[in-house]
Amino acid sequence: MSEQPKVAIITGASRGIGAALIPAYRKLGFAVVAAARSIDDQHDPELLTVSADVSVPGDGARIVDAALQRFGRVDTVVNNAGIFVAKPFTEYTDDDYDAVTGVNLRGFFDVSRSAVAAMTQQGGGHLVTVSTSLVDHANSAVPSALASLTKGGLNAVTKALAIEYADRGIRANAVSLGVIRTPMHPPSTHAALARLHPLGRMGDIDDVVEAIMYLEQAPFVTGEILHVDGGQSAGH
Template sequence: MSVENQKVAIVSGASQGIGAALVQGYRKLGYAVVATSRGIGPGDDAGVLTVRGDIADPATAERVVAAAVERFGRLDTVVNNAGIFVAKPFTEYTAADYAAVTGINTDGFFHLTQQALPHLLAQGGGHVVSVTTSLVDSADSRVPSVLASLTKGGLQSATKSLAIEYAGRGIRVNAVSPGTVKTPMHPADKTPMHPAETHDFLAALHPVGRMGEVGDIVDAVLFLENAPFVTGEILHVDGGMSAGH
């Protein structure tokens, strides 16, 4: 693919875990990538531009989109991967918890997608894909998750609404809804911050009896990237969690 025709993707939450793997996945597809997170540093790949910032801040979304267009001249795909999960009984959520989770999960999606859409339209079309959570569709008494469901559930509904609003203008909008994935968010051993989250406990939440791998989610996002007749889809990659227990 020539540089002139090279497609460009933005990936949020790109410094580790699923986000870092998505950056590499899009690079393997031949895309240039703008990778953003609060702690991301510069890399040595000329096809990856890193932008540090808090995606909950509208100014970060503006900087990220502007950097994509300035550096690479276009924008084709936005991957709203950034997200945080706080598992607490509902009445124990604090104002700080609420602000953090809604800021990253909801505000981040809203501002980045809104800033990007005019540039996707300028290209004649594009793709927006968000990473949510299977707990939205399959609540589990062992994993209190009201803030995740409030925010990521909102993303799933917004995905369908945006897909229909822009279906006639060449922009597809989809989401991947994972189960629990082996990432730095879920350490293998008990820690003070994750007293119950051993991998054995998390694996048992899935009917197939294992946690997801980062590659499972990347493969799903890239499938949607290359599926021109798919829009408004919530693709569950969750080891059967959303189907039942």
């Protein structure tokens, strides 16, 4: 009988970093549950796609339930789904607040709460959360208080969960990103965005995927906020 594969849940999996993580985890031998608001089915028996909006109460738990029903376990959750809105603080609207906190906080909470319950029963697991280095190194050129409010909280809860669940074999880590070259950034902005990083370039999706793969395969690392930001968090 073949050994049951480990299972990774990836949110925000329809494009960008999330989409790139699917083949990376499959290469490690994981079955993957790929969740996004809109995502196409794929012809891979070890890949389950789930259409869900993590900002909606209950959708996060539904993603985890789908993983358990299909594969019987949850070993890793990559909380990749996120919203970033850059505005002067006083120009944020109630709708902005609801959108950003809904995905960044509610999404993390619902998915992770259900996943950690399953991981506790099976004896271990791993949470990885995508954050931003603007939490550590605010920039007046990129006013983003809602990102700091939400992602700063996710950095803190990453450390809290790492300690709370260390004796149950569950690790929690985060990757804290600079600006990554994804379709959300028009090419006309790339030169200016590159200058935000001491290394003088934007990050690539592969930089993020490789960092997450490191954390996945680093059993002695937990409570880590791994900066993948071209030196941005260190200063200018």
